[in-house]
Amino acid sequence: MTDVETDRRAATTVGPVIVHCSAGIGRTGCFIATTIGCRQLQLEGVVDVLGITCQLRADRGGMIQTGEQYEFVHHALSLYEARLCAETGQ
Structure with a gap:
């Protein structure tokens, strides 16, 4: 995700x-859920994975198909939150 965001910002x-x-x-x-969650963490300091998932499923049925995928999103956002805390010293 970091690579995609870096490329997006560098694009002409x-x-x-x-x-x-x-x-x-x-x-x-x-x-998509992880990207939205990272942005929520950056802007608000909290993330609502269930809310994100429900909104994605309202927009397109079946988004995040399995329990393992849902757990992955939680884990990825947990790691991202830890990284943000380490960068900001919180």
């Missing part, structure tokens, strides 16, 4: 990042 054109896996709901949902 402005536009959305397009992410798509085979069905466009499992791994794609994980990537």
Whole structure:
């Protein structure tokens, strides 16, 4: 995700990042949810993984297909939160 964000910021054109896996709901949902969660952590200091997942599923049914994928999003955001805390000294 960091690589994608770095490339997006360095791009000469402005536009959305397009992410798509085979069905466009499992791994794609994980990537989108994690990206949204990271932004929430940056801006608000808290993250609502269930809320993000529910909104994604309202927008496109089936996003984040398995329990393991949901756990992955939680784990990735936990690691990101720890990194943010270490960078800010909190």
